[in-house]
Amino acid sequence: MNILIIEDESRIAKRILRMTREFFLNTLNQITHLESLQNGIEHIKNNEIDLVLLDLNLNGDNGFDLLKNTVSESFHTIIISAYKEQALMAFEYGVLDFVPKPFNKERLNLAFNRVLNKESLTAKNIKFLAIKKRGEVQLINIENVIYIKGAGMYTELVLSNGNTYLHDKSLEKLEQLLPEEFTRIHKSYLVKITIIKSIKINSGSKYFAELSNEELLPIGRTRYKDLKAKMFN
CATH class of the missing domain: 2.40.50.1020 (LytTr DNA-binding domain)
Incomplete structure (x- = not known):
């Protein structure tokens, strides 16, 4: 798997990197950590990705700006954020899971198991499916x-x-x-x-x-x- 972590807090990023490597030990091809939203967007444009682990507050930039533009991509996205009140909106845009900070290994592994389809989602609140049309992202109402x-x-x-x-x-x-x-x-x-x-x-x-x-x-x-x-x- 090719995994991208976008997290601007060094201490938390190191924990996520360690736990991710431990979980995907036998299937991990490449793991990349970036601290800024713009670098994350550029990396996604130029690399094959299977999973994105995304913080929502990146040095003042809003992670939803990335999410809205990449939710139509083939990879799954897991949000790792302290902003629990934004979980519903994140699910509406089609993320696989929302892991609230502070988190432990068991909670992150639960999210990772969902990537492998071993654990079903307890709540599927997706309201939109994003498609690319003429180079732009368009949201289709699930209804x-x-x-x-x-x-x-x-x-x-x-x-x-x-x-x-x-x-x-x-x-x-x-x-x-x-x-x-x-x-x-x-x-x-x-x-x-x-x-x-x-x-x-x-x-x-x-x-x-x-x-x-x-x-x-x-x-x-x-x-x-x-x-x-x-x-x-």
Whole structure:
């Protein structure tokens, strides 16, 4: 993994570096520590990143300025900050976790386990998905997304008005962030369960979800029972 730490307090940065190295011992490729927001933004532009650990107050600069411009990227972001009142806003912008200062090893490891998808999020408050359009970041309200289709390392967001947008995060990473109303019906589809009108069974035991817009999406055989239980319980 390639990990970037953006933290301006030297003492705290050293603790984060030590704990991060200990946790990702066998999977760590490169770990970089930077103290300023601008240097962090430049590093993200020019390097491949898997995880960003971000403080929100960096010598007076606001970490949200970075977050708003990078939340559409393929990597996960974990906020480490004393500003607990900003946790909700951070989750709304799609961070994986918010670790309040002061923190201990167990709390940071919990966040790291979520990176590896070993621990689920207790609260998924994401309200926006960020996409890049003509070089600019645009926030899409999660309420307008009806389903998400996997497209290799990327995903395609499909909106209620028929518009589609590419997103840099994989389907697996978005599944970690999205609220429970989105359910995995197929290896390539995450769907808002409230827009599924019915389940259709075609010859050969092929299952399809009929959406409220009459569109049909495939249902994986291993996911059929789970989806049926969610819809009718």
